[in-house]
Amino acid sequence: MRKNLEKYFRIDKLPHIWCPGCGHGIITGAVVRAIDNLKLDKDKICIVSGIGCSSRAPGYLNFNTLHTTHGRALAFATGLKLANPDLKVIVLTGDGDCTAIGGNHFIHACRRNIDITTVVFNNSIYGMTSGQYSPMTPAGAYATTAPYGNIDRNFDLCKLAQASGATYVARGTVYHVPQLIKIIEKALQHKGFSVVETVSICPTYFGRKNKMGSPVKMMEMLRDNSVTVKAAEKMSREELANKIVIGEFYEENAPEYTEEYKKIIQKAQGEE
Amino acid sequence: MTSKPRLMQGNEACVEGAIAAGMRFYAGYPITPSTEIAEIAAERLPKVGGKFIQMEDEIASMGAVIGASLAGLKAMTATSGPGFSLKQENLGFACLTEVPCVVVDVQRGGPSTGQPTMPAQGDVMQARWGTHGDHPIITLSPSYVREVFDMTIRAFNLSEKYRVPCILLMDEVVGHLRERVELPDPASIKVINRKRPDFSKIEQYNPYQDYDGDGVPPMVNFGEGVPYHVTGLIHDITGFPSTSPAVTEYLISRLMRKINDNLDDIIDYEKLYTEDAETVVVSFGSTARSAIRAAKILRKEGEKVGVLRLKTIWPFPHKAIQELAPTTKNIIVAEMNYGQLIEVVEASAKGRFNVIGLNKFNGELISPDEVIAKVREVNKNA
Numbered sequence: 001m002r003k004n005l006e007k008y009f010r011i012d013k014l015p016h017i018w019c020p021g022c023g024h025g026i027i028t029g030a031v032v033r034a035i036d037n038l039k040l041d042k043d044k045i046c047i048v049s050g051i052g053c054s055s056r057a058p059g060y061l062n063f064n065t066l067h068t069t070h071g072r073a074l075a076f077a078t079g080l081k082l083a084n085p086d087l088k089v090i091v092l093t094g095d096g097d098c099t100a101i102g103g104n105h106f107i108h109a110c111r112r113n114i115d116i117t118t119v120v121f122n123n124s125i126y127g128m129t130s131g132q133y134s135p136m137t138p139a140g141a142y143a144t145t146a147p148y149g150n151i152d153r154n155f156d157l158c159k160l161a162q163a164s165g166a167t168y169v170a171r172g173t174v175y176h177v178p179q180l181i182k183i184i185e186k187a188l189q190h191k192g193f194s195v196v197e198t199v200s201i202c203p204t205y206f207g208r209k210n211k212m213g214s215p216v217k218m219m220e221m222l223r224d225n226s227v228t229v230k231a232a233e234k235m236s237r238e239e240l241a242n243k244i245v246i247g248e249f250y251e252e253n254a255p256e257y258t259e260e261y262k263k264i265i266q267k268a269q270g271e272e
Numbered sequence: 273m274t275s276k277p278r279l280m281q282g283n284e285a286c287v288e289g290a291i292a293a294g295m296r297f298y299a300g301y302p303i304t305p306s307t308e309i310a311e312i313a314a315e316r317l318p319k320v321g322g323k324f325i326q327m328e329d330e331i332a333s334m335g336a337v338i339g340a341s342l343a344g345l346k347a348m349t350a351t352s353g354p355g356f357s358l359k360q361e362n363l364g365f366a367c368l369t370e371v372p373c374v375v376v377d378v379q380r381g382g383p384s385t386g387q388p389t390m391p392a393q394g395d396v397m398q399a400r401w402g403t404h405g406d407h408p409i410i411t412l413s414p415s416y417v418r419e420v421f422d423m424t425i426r427a428f429n430l431s432e433k434y435r436v437p438c439i440l441l442m443d444e445v446v447g448h449l450r451e452r453v454e455l456p457d458p459a460s461i462k463v464i465n466r467k468r469p470d471f472s473k474i475e476q477y478n479p480y481q482d483y484d485g486d487g488v489p490p491m492v493n494f495g496e497g498v499p500y501h502v503t504g505l506i507h508d509i510t511g512f513p514s515t516s517p518a519v520t521e522y523l524i525s526r527l528m529r530k531i532n533d534n535l536d537d538i539i540d541y542e543k544l545y546t547e548d549a550e551t552v553v554v555s556f557g558s559t560a561r562s563a564i565r566a567a568k569i570l571r572k573e574g575e576k577v578g579v580l581r582l583k584t585i586w587p588f589p590h591k592a593i594q595e596l597a598p599t600t601k602n603i604i605v606a607e608m609n610y611g612q613l614i615e616v617v618e619a620s621a622k623g624r625f626n627v628i629g630l631n632k633f634n635g636e637l638i639s640p641d642e643v644i645a646k647v648r649e650v651n652k653n654a
Contacts, residue, residue, distance in 0.1 A: 010501075013512065043497045048339075059501060059512065064494040066342065067503035068335065069361050075332035079339025079347070080494065082323050083297050087343060087495050105335075108328040261323060268318035 008032045008042070010062050017056060019127075021207075021215025023174035023200030027121050028057045030177060030198075031090065034184035045088045048077040050102060052128045053202075054094035054121030071101030074109040077116050085115070085258035088188070095122040095136035099155050103135070110164035113192045114257035119184065120157060120195065123202035131205030138242075142209045161195040162250045168194035169250040174201060175222035176246060183248065192256050199244055280453040282420045282446045283308035283350075286376055287316055289424030290348050292461050295374070296322035297347040299336035301329050301355060304388045305444040306378035309350035330355040334362035334375070341371045342502065344493035346428055350376035353395055354385060356402065363437055364403030365504045367527070370435035370480070370489065372466055374427045377439060378447040381635050390635030391444035393557055396612040399439045400586045406524055408531040410538055411439040411586035413556040417451035423583070429464040430538060434530050435488055441585060443608065445558035445637055466491045480523070481509040487530030531587055540583040541592050545571055549578030551602040551647055553630075554593070554617055556582040559606050559638050566643035577647050585613070593620040602650050606630040606638055626650075 018024050045063040049055035051070035058065035068076045073091045081089045098106050098120050126132040133143035133150045141150050161169045168190040172180035187194035201218040212218050229247035286309050298313040314324045327333040333349045340347040356377045379395045381387030399411045410430050414423040431438035469490035479500040480489050492498045505513040506520045553563040560581040570577045603625045605614040614629045621627050630646045632638050
């Protein structure tokens with residue numbers, strides 16, 4: 001680890017609990033590098049998570065950290081941010097945490113456009129409970145609860161975020177790290193609700209169940225199957241099947257929730 | 273100096289009390305018969321610089337309340353039976369992580385959607401054991417509109433003092449009732465704020481260390497320059513997860529101890545005519561008012577009946593039952609449910625008293641006449 005990054009970690013809590021080959025450490029590292037590059041005030045950062053593999057990340061990070069109930073990170077984060085808009089609130093959540101049990105909170109946080117950055121660790125599986133399918137598991141894939149193949153269709157999280165009102169939406173992978181760091185930096189600087197879906201790898205459960213080979217093979221798969229937003233525009237539906245489209249999808253300046261609420265306070269106090 | 277008398281609804285008094293206690297954050301989701309609390313909070317809070325948010329559901333509301341409290345604001349939510357059920361997981365989180373907050377439950381008939389507009393007192397046990405696992409909780413139950421005001425302040429004070437969620441268990445009658453109320457002079461209101469660490473004496477801040485030996489760790493709010501970790505997992509004094517049996521036992525014991533060592537401070541009740549009573553009616557909320565009315569009528573007729581009105585339901589005031597006069601033979605537990613509090617009363621009575629239930633669960637309140645009839649029946653059979 002780079003020496004100047006050590007202050008962002010609770011070194012005494014390492015090593016982490018993630019399996020060998022897991023992509024989550026890369027995402028955590030990217031978040032920390034983005035924070036460092038932007039020189040954000042460490043004491044004002046709150047990192048909030050729900051339950052699952054991804055959600056153990058805050059325990060290793062040396063900020064105000066809050067490990068909440070399953071799926072509810074965004075609800076807790078909304079309270080934190082609205083109560084004290086000076087806080088920089090970052091939610092680290094998994095695909096199951098965010099889109100299944102937390103799906104309702106996710107779309108409503110997008111809709112409100114509250115200034116929170118959400119980084120979704122998408123490894124396409126429930127890792128902590130050992131390999132059940134999530135709403136992000138591709139149709140046809142195998143999981144412990146889909147022994148004959150998954151017939152659920154998976155969300156396109158970026159489309160869902162944009163349609164729900166998020167004002168910065170991007171996707172990266174744990175293979176394309178410099179780009180991921182840049183995206184997270186942009187998300188952190190964006191005023192409003194920003195979503196970064198990060199395609200991660202779970203060799204232990206998703207990879208093994210779906211015969212994807214070693215972690216290295218899974219990383220190569222990310223490399224070989226990713227296309228940029230720009231390239232994707234010129235590709236047909238068939239060509240895009242099974243491809244991971246990465247890059248920035250959407251950016252908009254829209255009224256931010258806590259600032260709008262400040263106006264409510266002014267209005268209410270002016271009328272008195 | 274008190275304010276000019278005004279006609280005030282229970283739910284309105286609840287918001288006024290909360291603001292007087294320092295509430296500056298409310299997150300909720302509308303549900304009958306608690307909705308006026310959200311509506312009035314939406315109007316009143318921004319006027320005092322506070323924040324109101326209508327969340328997407330009850331679960332989110334409870335989460336937002338905990339987040340806001342960690343960020344340093346006194347926070348509250350209000351709901352009714354079904355919504356209270358949804359809040360339970362996050363309520364347990366607040367118990368374990370010791371985040372002060374107030375949850376108002378204006379009870380309605382249940383189970384399930386039940387009777388939304390009718391009075392009931394069926395959440396007595398939900399208020400105690402609605403969330404999973406062993407945990408501390410404080411539950412207060414008001415009977416009068418002015419008392420709603422005072423008790424909401426008390427709920428915040430106890431919650432802040434002991435770092436425990438405090439439940440204000442109302443019923444539809446008290447929530448919707450309008451009464452003439454004189455509010456106290458704001459300067460006379462005692463407000464308690466969460467204990468802060470004394471950094472001149474502390475080298476290292478451990479968020480769950482019992483520095484003072486009273487079971488209540490001092491609290492730093494997020495963003496104040498002392499970052500720490502909060503988790504719903506069993507944690508050690510540093511706040512980090514632990515699977516150690518010793519750490520687990522210590523934490524749960526401390527959480528229970530901080531309440532159990534302070535019963536005299538937390539428990540409050542009213543006794544009426546109990547000194548020489550042969551029969552005592554134990555009750556709470558709106559039902560207690562019928563019991564008091566009945567006792568006043570019966571006393572005029574020479575019946576030796578008294579009333580024990582519980583203002584604190586949890587922790588349960590066992591001592592108040594055990595200390596009833598030697599003359600007392602019978603206890604009637606009047607409650608608008610099939611019989612929830614009666615089991616706890618029986619446990620404290622330990623066979624010393626005949627414990628009889630007066631229960632109503634049809635969406636109607638228990639009238640003074642029904643209490644009178646029950647007392648007469650009990651006294652005749654005794």
